[in-house]
Amino acid sequence: MAKGRMIFEEERIDLANIVKMAFTRKLTNVAGGNFSFKTTDEAGKEYIIMTPTMMSEAYFGDLSPSQILVVEPHTRKILAGEGSLTREINMHEAAYDANPEIKCVFHSHAPNAMFWASSGLNMPNLTEATQKVRQIKVLDFEPNCSEELAAIVSEKLTALREAGEELPYQFLLDSHGILVTTPGADGLEALHKALSIVDTVEWNAEIAYKQTIFQKLGIMDGYHSKGIKIGTVEDVINGKALWNDAVLGGAGGD
Template sequence: MSDGRMMFEREREDMAKIVKLIFSRKLTNVAGGNFSFKATDKDGKDYIIMTPTMMSEAYLGELSAAQILVVEPHTRKVVSGIGKLTREINMHEAMYDTNPEIKAVLHAHAPNAMFWATTELPMPNLTEATQKVAAVPVLDFAPNCSEELASITSTYIKENNLTVPHMLLLDSHGVLINATGETGVMAIHKALSILDTVEWNAEIAYKQAIFQALGITDGFYSKGEKIGDLDELKSGKAIYNKAKIAAGGD
């Protein structure tokens, strides 16, 4: 703290607002979720700004800036903030260590995306707003908060040389979004936009699958073209529009 202000006060205020928004939009539930982003102080030292444990169950997403934690990477020392560090810090640190471009990590329990996370089928990615995240695969199951889960996610990213941003489905557990930006704050806002738009896509993909099963349509459609069908989905093929992303928007 300096000049009577908390360490990274504005960044923590912003994170508290994001937590409340995610809960109000039902993009996670009381079973959990955790969000973080990178921040650097005036001396060039890096920290992780992160939500505390029990954010969901105990506080229902109603957090003050003081409850957002400032964490020293790797030592996992909480240098500022009221509350305890979530055990899911291992997965967040694994993401940051995997790729220096990753500046924000968002794990949530968005309901429609979680549907796909229980199917072991990659979510068809059909909307223009979600095209930038490309394939949305389901990873192998590992218990939440485990080192095994951190290893599975980081290994998948490295072996597939995933570009940022991307989104992964954690089997029976939720979604994992890694984002980048000029600052950590910008990156967490990008991750939030991905969470919101992919949740819409998850419902659309489900309904397109139903229409095919009923014989109303003959495949998954995106931007005016057929990009896959149910047989390809059942085979585990990643279904997404590979056309060049149109200029404009973000």
């Protein structure tokens, strides 16, 4: 590292910029949200680059790169950065431990996703851009920052890995927001993938809500995605997680 430069400077600048972007785009709110990704030093030692606690409530997403934390996994020792470690580190470490291919854990309070999370209903996945994340399920409620929430996340991620389901994975956290876990060639690539998923899922959340209203008004006969009907509001009420697995492909951006 050059004299006078911050440790992991590029990574911390990038994460600080993404925090501001997420707050500006209303992908999280003053109630919180926390983002992290994994990186390694020249010797191959692993670290977690993470937002500090109160990033939204105290700073409204306007963080400097020096505030971004460099954390030693499991010891939770802060090696660099300003501020304290969020208690949500429980969930982040649980995710990384459940699947070593996860390079980024992105938790936010996007409003339309929060609607589905608070409803206790799985979000119908309807748009072409969100098909890569497949089913969008809501987990059982456990308090934020709790070991119980971390355990639920770990259990679900482990089950998906053991079933051979490819990343990315995402969940709705009941009454708490959205959780996205992504792979990547490195942590920065995974971080940008996660931001893209949160943004496109947020658009999908609004579209799914509107298709639900149209069904109840009798304008539509079900949820439609990529030219076909994939289910109905009754399916969602009965616990199904709808997505268009009949017409694959076209999951990327234009």
